[in-house]
Amino acid sequence: MGDLVETEQLIKKTARDIFFQKGRLKATTQEIADEAGVNRALIHYYFRSREQLLQVVFEEAVAETRQKIAAIFESDLPFKKKISQYLDVFIDRNFRYPYMQNFIITEINQNPDKEDDYLNKKRENLCRTIFPQLNEEIKKGNMAPVKPEHFIANLMSMCSYPLVAKPILQRMFALDDDGYKTFLQERKQVIYKTLFNEAPPKE
Template identity: 50%
Template sequence: MKIEEAQTEHVIKEKAKELFFKKGLIKTTTQEIADAAGVNRALIHYYFRSREHMLSILLDEAMEEKRERVKSILSFDLPFREKIARYIDAIITYNMTYPYLENFIISETVRNKDRTEAYCARNQSRSSDLIRDQLAEEIQQGRLAPVTPEHFLVNLIALCNYPMLAKPILRTIHGMTEEAYHEFLLERKQVIYMTIFNEEMPSVS
């Protein structure tokens, strides 16, 4: 693929990600994507065949990007608590960048179970294995209540992701503006860490 073509494809994908995952416009048309990218609609079909095929590509790439980000953080040669602080910071920041991504992943998981299973089958590495030894040490030294790595991660993921999944409900219940909810999510980083470890979250550089 020529450099110009690769750049055009990248622009189209970035604009589509913004519309789908950042603004939540899942029903965005091919023409709207083309207009946002400043290209002819025919180029969308040239690079991606259809809107549905583009969505499939974007979803796979977004899931892979998030998986690799988590794997990278949990693989760092760092103390356990600093590692978890980095995870919390990265996931909430990513969720704030693409606030509708998790909703879309869940809806696609329900709608297309076979596709989800195929994706998981391609990625056999488990995040729980990356924290197993350090978590066991925390528990052995009495710094955490006994919990399996699987339960620990499910709790951590839920604490980070639920505020995005339930954003419309939580904003309505608590009467928050968009700006106020943004600040609420930033505060969540410290609250989540404090909930797990009962101490202030260390600075993440």
């Protein structure tokens, strides 16, 4: 509208909210335009296609988190402390964008080829950083032996699944929305304890 140069930003912000906060993963360009209070054609004017809008919005939302996580694992904190901080970042991010994980899973399932576009090779690099640290920790006798792949799979599973399967677990445990929030917050401690079989460090 009258906001001059801000229309592009407005569309991005609106899309981000719709997809990652409200979880309306099938939202149409019309829906986005309506909620932003702009004309549908403007979305194509600025972003060419729905596809590319998603791409941009996703990249931007993911960039900061990725930065933080890389910093954690490249620091010289003790390994377990790193995991503890990773859990903080993860839990934190998912209160701002509760449907990010759903978005990722849904997208890669509907078109596995697109994994490239959304999650480019950064993850591999992260593995190269973490695996040696993990093996070192095992060698020092600080944790039970486990293949790095399985440790990472366990970590990511226990973080992400309760988000993508929220409707299932929420009903199974008969929790209302607030109850489920509490449940998710408790998970930081639980995951740490499950991975290392000991209570997490006090802050």
